[in-house]
Amino acid sequence: MGSLWSKWVGVAASASMTLGAFAQSVLVSQPMAPNGGVTRASQYWIDPTGQNDSDNDARAWEDFTFDQPTTLTHLRWWGQGIPALGFEISFWNQDPNTIAYQPDLFSGPFSRRVYTNVTATPVGGGLYQFDVALNQPMSFAGGPRYFVSIIGRMPESWTQWKWAQSYAGQYGCFWWMRGAHMYYHLGDNRAMELLGPVTCEADLNDDGSLDFFDVQAFLSAFAAQDPQADFVADGTFDFFDVQAFLAAFAAGCP
Numbered sequence: 001m002g003s004l005w006s007k008w009v010g011v012a013a014s015a016s017m018t019l020g021a022f023a024q025s026v027l028v029s030q031p032m033a034p035n036g037g038v039t040r041a042s043q044y045w046i047d048p049t050g051q052n053d054s055d056n057d058a059r060a061w062e063d064f065t066f067d068q069p070t071t072l073t074h075l076r077w078w079g080q081g082i083p084a085l086g087f088e089i090s091f092w093n094q095d096p097n098t099i100a101y102q103p104d105l106f107s108g109p110f111s112r113r114v115y116t117n118v119t120a121t122p123v124g125g126g127l128y129q130f131d132v133a134l135n136q137p138m139s140f141a142g143g144p145r146y147f148v149s150i151i152g153r154m155p156e157s158w159t160q161w162k163w164a165q166s167y168a169g170q171y172g173c174f175w176w177m178r179g180a181h182m183y184y185h186l187g188d189n190r191a192m193e194l195l196g197p198v199t200c201e202a203d204l205n206d207d208g209s210l211d212f213f214d215v216q217a218f219l220s221a222f223a224a225q226d227p228q229a230d231f232v233a234d235g236t237f238d239f240f241d242v243q244a245f246l247a248a249f250a251a252g253c254p
């Protein structure tokens with residue numbers, strides 16, 4: 001135990017780090033299909049008279065689910081063109097009154113915001129990767145299906161913004177067009193990525209830095225056979241957990 005202990009102390013002394021404020025990890029990855037795949041119109045005419053009743057108006061929703069409670073901080077998506085008036089990004093619950101794949105259209109979105117500070121990076125073929133930091137981190141429960149809807153805000157009634165396809169994802173997407181007076185469950189998934197703060201596994205006391213207190217917390221949890229110390233999550237507490245903790249600690253926090 002003595003040599004192991006001195007190794008811990010050595011690692012702890014050499015690796016006191018702080019979480020970067022802007023580091024992100026990709027939580028859901030549905031990258032764009034080659035050449036955008038099947039694109040879907042998702043835009044509203046921002047009618048100067050406020051009526052917003054263009055038959056051309058359309059909206060696409062893409063679903064996502066987390067295994068455990070999760071925080072989102074950034075969104076990335078792909079599509080055609082750059083809407084002159086920015087994007088509206090909204091989050092919706094699954095409709096609780098049906099087992100069918102459907103956002104809660106009756107209640108509407110539980111969060112909706114217009115973003116004009118979106119970063120657009122050309123990726124060829126008139127397509128762009130769009131990136132935005134959400135105005136505030138958003139928390140989601142583990143288990144339920146959610147939807148994110150992204151619409152381009154257009155100054156004319158006849159222009160479209162089209163959301164690219166991803167070959168990743170499941171269940172396809174949900175889509176509506178005002179002129180068609182119908183909702184559609186389509187087979188193709190939309191291209192998007194959901195990003196959150198980088199989690200730091202070895203930061204056992206959750207204070208954003210790695211130091212001796214985390215080693216101490218690991219030792220206590222290990223001695224108590226607390227699941228927190230079961231780093232190789234197999235229900236047993238052995239050297240492999242110690243090794244995994246040391247590796248995570250040595251890797252540091254981004």
Ligand SMILES: [Ca+2]
Pocket residue numbers: 062063169170171172173188189190
């Ligand atoms: Ca989908």
Ligand SMILES: [Ca+2]
Pocket residue numbers: 203204205206207208209210211213214
């Ligand atoms: Ca810590």
Ligand SMILES: [Ca+2]
Pocket residue numbers: 230231232233234235236237238240241
């Ligand atoms: Ca284990």
